[in-house]
Amino acid sequence: MxxxxxxxxxxxxxxxxxxxxxxxxxxxxxxxxxxxxxxxxxxxxxxxxxxxxxxxxxxxxxxxxxxxxxxxxxxxxxxxxxxxxxxxxxxxxxxxxxxxxxxxxxxxxxxxxxxxxxxxxxxxxxxxxxxxxxxxxxxxxxxxxxxxxxxxxxxxxxxxxxxxxxxxxxxxxxxxxxxxxxxxxxxxxxxLKFTQSSDSISSDEEELRTLGSSGSESSTPENIGPSFIMDENTWYNKCKRVEQKYRLALEQKGYLEELVRLREGQLSDSVTQNKLLLQRIKDTELNHKLEKEQLEYIIVELQDQLKSFHRFGHLSADASLSQISFDPGHSQDGSAKHDSSRLSGGKEDTPSLLGLCGSLTSVASYKSLTSLKSSECLASPTTEMTSPGLTPS
CATH class of the missing domain: 1.20.58.900 (RUN domain)
Structure with a gap:
């Protein structure tokens, strides 16, 4: 250990x-x-x-x-x-x-x-x-x-x-x-870039060609001679140089492959982040759309409530004016004047006019316009004259 x-x-x-x-x-x-x-x-x-x-x-x-x-x-x-x-x-x-x-x-x-x-x-x-x-x-x-x-x-x-x-x-x-x-x-x-002269390229090619064809040439007896006989050290040195160059090229190849893998990993990470960002943008747009629809619905409801509030206020004002104009004191004076004018002018009040005056005295009948056409609001001249509010003085 x-x-x-x-x-x-x-x-x-x-x-x-x-x-x-x-x-x-x-x-x-x-x-x-x-x-x-x-x-x-x-x-x-x-x-x-x-x-x-x-x-x-x-x-x-x-x-x-x-x-x-x-x-x-x-x-x-x-x-x-x-x-x-x-x-x-x-x-x-x-x-x-x-x-x-x-x-x-x-x-x-x-x-x-x-x-x-x-x-x-x-x-x-x-x-x-x-x-x-x-x-x-x-x-x-x-x-x-x-x-x-x-x-x-x-x-x-x-x-x-x-x-x-x-x-x-x-x-x-x-x-x-x-x-x-x-x-x-x-x-x-x-x-990693390196320059290589033409002489070294030709020498490498010659070495590879010599190493590749050495077995076939040495097997033929006619090629055997002093010029082709090489000692062991020369062969060893050539093989060593070729092996070193092959290892160098192999190391550069491995580095380039590792660099490609690194770039591919970075690219995949970028693609994943891009997808996440696009999904986040879609979710944000959907949330904004829902919030916009909710705000539009709230605005419509507020507008309806505002219209109903204005209508109710207008009706309340008209009802108060009708109550002030048709109180008992005013109605008696008005009826007396109307009787005197009828006696002097000889004109009669129609039943529809009397029914209209009777319907305006109440707020409930004022709100419903259909009550003006009903037979309950119309009264005969005899009943109008006998009513307490329209009794002549």
């Missing part, structure tokens, strides 16, 4: 060393591509070379970064900006305070990405990294053993970044590149 644990530790340390070396190598390639690109155009957020460089630098500064311990003993993730903010606080005329006070940048990762862009525009990225690495106490406090910033690769990193001072960068600090919600992904595809 002890030997197994020791071998595991050796494998882990070897893998960590390979990871550090690969990151530094890829960073050197990215700096070279940036310098080559700057000879033709200005570098901004739209340049894929810069996006790849920013992702590489972010992973280098985040390599084996310690988490932050909470009050409950849990370790929460931390961004490299927390280290840069403390380690570069003593740099004169630094941009740390201005980035810390930016309103449109809230997360720690977004502030770190903004710092990379501002430092490149100031042509002081190498100075910031060098100053941070000199503060070994702070660096040791933020990083675990085996980190790039704690090894010999850190000095190489500061020297590589010095060549970026010759490039004029132009960035906008309000774009999607500052969004701290997505991780930094390195694209290794541009660094």
């Amino acid at each position: 002890a030997a197994l644990s020791l071998s595991r530790k050796k494998n882990a340390s070897r893998n960590a060393a390979v990871e550090r070396k690969n990151l530094i190598t890829v960073c050197r390639f990215s700096v070279k591509t940036l310098i080559d690109r700057s000879c033709f155009e200005t570098i901004d957020d739209s340049a894929p070379e810069f996006l790849n460089f920013a992702s590489i630098l972010e992973q280098i500064l985040s390599h084996r970064l310690k988490g932050q311990l909470t009050w409950f003993g849990y370790e929460s993730p931390r961004s490299f900006w927390d280290y840069i903010r403390v380690a570069c606080s003593k740099v004169s005329h630094s941009c740390i305070c201005s980035i810390e006070n930016m309103e449109n940048v809230s997360s720690s990762r977004a502030k770190g990405r903004a710092w990379i862009r501002v430092a490149l525009m100031e042509k002081r990225l190498s100075e910031y990294i060098t100053s941070a690495l000199r503060d070994y106490k702070t660096t040791r406090r933020f990083y675990d053993d085996g980190a790039i910033v704690l090894g010999e690769e850190a000095n190489m990193l500061a020297g590589m970044l010095l060549g970026l001072n010759a490039i004029d960068f132009s960035f906008c600090l309000k774009g999607e590149g500052l969004d701290g919600s997505y991780p930094a992904v390195i694209d290794y595809t541009p660094y």
Whole structure:
């Protein structure tokens, strides 16, 4: 068991060393591509070379970064900006305070990405990294053993970044590149391209042709001669070179297949999120439609209630006016005057007029207009004259 644990530790340390070396190598390639690109155009957020460089630098500064311990003993993730903010606080005329006070940048990762862009525009990225690495106490406090910033690769990193001072960068600090919600992904595809001369291609083809036809040619006795007899070392070297090239092509094929699988996974996640967003939009539209129908129904009900209220108020006002105009005192005076006018003029009141006057004296008969046509509201002249309210004085 002890030997197994020791071998595991050796494998882990070897893998960590390979990871550090690969990151530094890829960073050197990215700096070279940036310098080559700057000879033709200005570098901004739209340049894929810069996006790849920013992702590489972010992973280098985040390599084996310690988490932050909470009050409950849990370790929460931390961004490299927390280290840069403390380690570069003593740099004169630094941009740390201005980035810390930016309103449109809230997360720690977004502030770190903004710092990379501002430092490149100031042509002081190498100075910031060098100053941070000199503060070994702070660096040791933020990083675990085996980190790039704690090894010999850190000095190489500061020297590589010095060549970026010759490039004029132009960035906008309000774009999607500052969004701290997505991780930094390195694209290794541009660094897999390699050129091969025609001489090496012809030599490879010749080696493959020789290896393929060696068995058939050696079996014929007429082809055996001093010019075709090769020693064992030459055959071994040729086979070794072909095997190395085959392994290299196989590794590149495996990487490209892994990259395709990664892109397919990202595409499937995007399709799933798109479906969820479309379903959420449909549900929202349906809820808005139901709320609109409910509001329209409530408005119609309120309009009906308002119309009935106005009608009831109008009828109440008319009923009060009818009661005031047809009270007993007024009716007696009116009947006396009417009798005197009838006596003087010789005109008679018709039964329908008397029935109308009788129906207006009550609110219930006033509300129903059909009572005006009924025979109950019509009275004869003899009954009208004998009624108490219409008795002549």
